[in-house]
Amino acid sequence: MNDSQAKSESCLEEDKRAGQSTQNDPIPRGRILLVEDVASLRAIYQTHLRNAGFEVHTAASASDALALFRSHPVEIVLLDLMLPDRDGDELIPEMLALRARTAILVLTADRSVDRAVNAMRLGALDVLIKPVSETRLSNAIENARSFAMQANPQSDGQNTATIGAFIGQSPRMQKVYDQIRSAARSVAPLFIWGESGTGKELCAHAIHALGSRAKAPFVTLDCGALPADRLDSELFGHRQGAFPGALNDKAGALLNANGGSLLLDNVCELDPTVQTKLLRFLESGCIKPFGADEPVQVDVRVISAAAHPPMEVVNLGRMREDLQYRLHVLSIEMPPLREHPEDIETIARAALDRFSAEEQRSFTAINPDAMSWLQSHSWPGNVRQLMNVLRAAVVMHDGPELSVEMLPDSVNRAPKSPGASPSTPCANAQPVIRTLAEIEREAIEAAIERHDGSIPRAAQELGVAPSTIYRKRETWEHEAPSTH
Structure with a gap:
């Protein structure tokens, strides 16, 4: 008998004993399939899960895992990626094809970002890096349980006309709704991009509301509305007395969103120093508020929003490539109207x-x-x-x-003549040459005027951060008056 067969037979014996010992026990909180080939780790996880009130079935190989998955109506799968007969991530699409609403949590000792990203894209709800603490495991299982309880098998395949606060029913928006439903079943970082006014925040709200964290906080932080020094405090928090003016402890957006979701709007406006700290949080799950002695463990799903596609923000020099890779596990493009x-x-x-x-x-x-x-x-x-x-x-x-x-005067209400372009210059007219800087300034000032002096609303229309407009206006104030 080889080692794999011995492990599998041992696992089956564990299941038999579990079935005998729980006949008179209270109804379990849920059914979990634990797939782990290391006996010591399997025993630790199994004990913890059973003490938490779950019915646990165990397997030491991919083949036994699939057999148990087919024969037992489990809601949650705790799946090791390194199995003796197959890679665990190969099982994810097979299990989801059998029961699409299963919550799959991946266990891995491989800290490679590629491996975690791949598992998420295949449909895993979360990735747990070994060694997994009891707190981390408990939080992940509770999120998975919430997802499983919200899952309604009768709704699978149902094409709901709209979702969340959206109104459109076109094929293009139906595609977005499908992406929202898929993203909601995961806790992976998500990058939403699209022009200003396309509904990126509505998309983030819909994903949070449909996911396992719906009852937990949803927090929004506009990265473009604050200077870098204040943004650090707003995101990570600070302790009383950490700096002049810090009269009280401040939790910060990440701690306020603990257990839920955090939307980083205009994420491209993050200061490089803040980007470094955010990357450290995404890698460790810990934050250290300014002035704090010890780091704090935080469980937050980070959703980012920007006007440009993920790789474009890197090419434009607006974001570190390694941070973009962490934030862009999943992505959704919001289409212009x-x-x-x-x-x-x-x-x-x-x-x-x-x-x-x-x-x-x-x-x-x-x-x-x-x-x-x-x-x-x-x-x-x-x-x-x-x-x-x-x-x-x-x-x-x-x-x-x-x-x-x-209709208001702020929009051009003139009817279009058939076949005519919006502006047809005279044949002999000489084109007026203007610099790009002049065109940019005219566009910004016109947008501010249309919005009665509101820079945040003008920034939304133009698809830039308010801080960008503030900086440009400050520059213009130090320039010589325009002669145009």
């Missing part, structure tokens, strides 16, 4: 109903000319701009029908 214009009518009607109720107006419809204009507009500010235009129209007018004339 021009890529799903068929959703404009649905969004506009829903927005009109909502704003009319909130502002106590009597609007009940959008007339055909107004709807035609809304559908033909390019919407550079995407859904947010469309919503702002409709809210402004509702605030300044009353129904029952919204017309083109009611």
Whole structure:
């Protein structure tokens, strides 16, 4: 008899004894399949899980694991990646193909980022690096249990028209909803990217609400709205007296989100020093608030949001490559509204109903000319701009029908002539040459004016961080007055 067969037979005997000893025990909190070929570790994990009230089935090989998985309705799998007959990550897609809503936790002594990322992309809910402490194991199992309890097998394969606070029902948005459902079953770091106004924060909220951490905190931190020294404190916290003005302890966003999710909006605006500390947290799971003597263990799912794709932020010099690799285990692109214009009518009607109720107006419809204009507009500010235009129209007018004339002056309401370009210069006209800096300044100042002086709202429209605009305006103040 070889070593693998002996281990497997021993595991089967353990299961038989477990079945005999638990006949009169209370109903278990859940069923777990533990796949670990090292007998000492298997015994430690098994004892801990049974003491926590779980029914545990054990296997020492991939073949026995699949056999037990098929014959026992387990909700959670604790899976070692190094097994004697096959690599454990090969089992992940096979198990999920049999029962898609299974929560799979991976055990590995390999600290390679590649291995962890691959397991997450295959569908693992979490990756536990050996040796695993009882606290880390307990937290991971509780998250997996929450996921398993929320899973509804009857809903698998069901194509819900919308998800979260989203409204669009186009094929392009249905693809996004599918990605959200897939991302929600994991706790892997997620990178959401897309133009300003496309709904990146809505996407993060939907993923949190559908996941195993739905009842835990969801915290948002805008990395572009704060200077670097304050951002460090807002993210990692500080202790009373750590620096002048630190009158009280501050928990920081990571500690406030413990057990839940943290959205780092405008993540590209992180100062390089803060990026280094964030990378250290993602590798260790520990933070050290400024002025603290000891590090603090924190369990947080980090969701990042940016206007550019993950690799582009690295190529632009906005983020360390190793940090981007840690943050970008999973990614979702939020499409601009021009890529799903068929959703404009649905969004506009829903927005009109909502704003009319909130502002106590009597609007009940959008007339055909107004709807035609809304559908033909390019919407550079995407859904947010469309919503702002409709809210402004509702605030300044009353129904029952919204017309083109009611749309605010901040958008170009002139009808387009068939076949004509927006601006056709005269044949003899000489083009006006302007520098890129001048064009950029005009665009920024026009956006600020459109938003009544609000730099954060102008930044959202332009797809940049507020701090970027503040820095540029400070530079302009020290420049000679423009002669244009």
